[in-house]
Amino acid sequence: NAGVTQTPKFRILKIGQSMTLQCAQDMNHNYMYWYRQDPGMGLKLIYYSVGAGITDKGEVPNGYNVSRSTTEDFPLRLELAAPSQTSVYFCASEGQGASGYTFGSGTRLTVV
Amino acid sequence: QKEVEQDPGPLSVPEGAIVSLNCTYSNSAFQYFMWYRQYSRKGPELLMYTYSSGNKEDGRFTAQVDKSSKYISLFIRDSQPSDSATYLCAIPQGAQKLVFGQGTRLTINP
Numbered sequence: 001n002a003g004v005t006q007t008p009k010f011r012i013l014k015i016g017q018s019m020t021l022q023c024a025q026d027m028n029h030n031y032m033y034w035y036r037q038d039p040g041m042g043l044k045l046i047y048y049s050v051g052a053g054i055t056d057k058g059e060v061p062n063g064y065n066v067s068r069s070t071t072e073d074f075p076l077r078l079e080l081a082a083p084s085q086t087s088v089y090f091c092a093s094e095g096q097g098a099s100g101y102t103f104g105s106g107t108r109l110t111v112v
Numbered sequence: 113q114k115e116v117e118q119d120p121g122p123l124s125v126p127e128g129a130i131v132s133l134n135c136t137y138s139n140s141a142f143q144y145f146m147w148y149r150q151y152s153r154k155g156p157e158l159l160m161y162t163y164s165s166g167n168k169e170d171g172r173f174t175a176q177v178d179k180s181s182k183y184i185s186l187f188i189r190d191s192q193p194s195d196s197a198t199y200l201c202a203i204p205q206g207a208q209k210l211v212f213g214q215g216t217r218l219t220i221n222p
Contacts, residue, residue, distance in 0.1 A: 004155075033209075040120045042200060042214040043156070058209070090155050100146060101210065103155030 002026055006091050006104035013081040013111045021076040021107050023091030031094040032074040033101065034058075034066065036087040043090065049074055081111045115139060116203055118213030127222050131188040135201035135213045138182065145177055146202040147186045150215065156200055160186070191220045 007022045025032065030051045035043040045058030049068040063085060065077040074093075078085060088108050092101040118135045125131055133147075144163050148156035160175045162168045162184075168175045174187040188195055201213040 035212075040214055042118070043212040045209060048209060092155070100148075100158030100161065101156075103157065105155050106153070 004091055004093055004102050004104035006089075006107050008107060009105065010108045011110070013078075013109065015081060015083065015111060017081050018077070018079050019081070019109075021078070021089055021091075021109075023074045023076065023104060024072050025074075025091075025093040025102070026072065027093060027095060027102065028071060029093035029095045029102075030071065032068065033092045033094075034064070034074070034076045035090045035092065036060065037090060037106075038087050046076065046089075078109075083111050085109065086111045115205065115211050116201060116213045118201055118216055120214045120216060122217040122219060124219040124221060125191060127191060127193060127220055129191050129220075131191050131195070131218060131220075133186040133188075133199050133201075133216050133218070135184045136182055137184070137203055139205075140179070140182060142203050142205075144204050145175070145184050146204075146210070147173075147175055148200045148202055148212075150198045150200060152197075159199070193220045193222050196220050 004025045033048045034046040037043050044060045047066040049055045055066050088106045090106050091104045094101050116137050146161040147159045149159045150156040162175045165177050165179045172189045176185040196219045198215040198217045200215040202210045205211045
C-alpha cells in the first residue's frame with residue numbers, strides 16, 4: 001500500500017533510554033517531516049528534510065535527531081528520553097504541487 | 113501572538129446541523145490555507161485547501177477565507193456522525209513547512 005509507514009505504533013521508554021522511530025514512504029516524495037502532537041496543542045514541527053542528505057530543525061528540535069540517507073527513510077532518534085517527550089509522533093511526506101501532506105498513523109510514546 | 117489560532121472545543125452538535133469551524137492567523141502575507149481531518153488514533157488527512165480569498169465547496173464541506181479579517185472557516189452541512197473527528201487548519205510558512213492550529217474536536221450526535 002502506498003503511503004507513509006511508521007514503526008513502532010506504541011512504545012514505553014524509561015527515563016534516559018534511547019530509541020529510534022522509523023518512518024518510510026514509497027511515493028518518491030522529496031519532502032519529509034516529523035511532528036509531535038500533544039493534547040490541545042496541535043502539531044509542532046520537530047525536524048524536516050527537503051531531500052536525501054538534507055535536514056533542518058523545526059520548532060521543537062531539542063532532544064531529537066534525524067538523518068536522511070535515502071529518499072524513502074527518515075528516522076527520528078530520541079537520546080536520553082525525558083517525560084516531556086511523552087507524545088504522539090507523526091511522520092509526513094509531501095510531493096510537488098498542492099497535494100498536501102501524507103501522514104503516517106503515528107507512534108504513541110510514553111516516557112516513565 | 114500565535115501564527116495560527118483555533119478554538120480547541122470540544123464542539124458537540126446533533127446530526128444534520130450546520131457546523132462552523134474557525135481559525136485566525138497573524139501574517140497577512142499568507143495566501144494558501146488548508147483544512148485537515150484527523151480521526152481518533154489516526155494521522156491527519158487533507159480535507160480541503162483554498163488559495164487567497166473566497167469560498168471553495170466540496171460536497172457538504174465549504175472552506176472560506178476572509179483575508180481582511182485574517183479569518184478562515186470550514187462549514188459542514190448536513191453533518192453526519194462519521195464527521196466526528198478533530199479538524200485542524202494549516203497554513204504553509206515557506207519552504208514546504210506547515211503551521212497547524214490547535215485543532216477542534218467535533219462530535220456529531222445521532
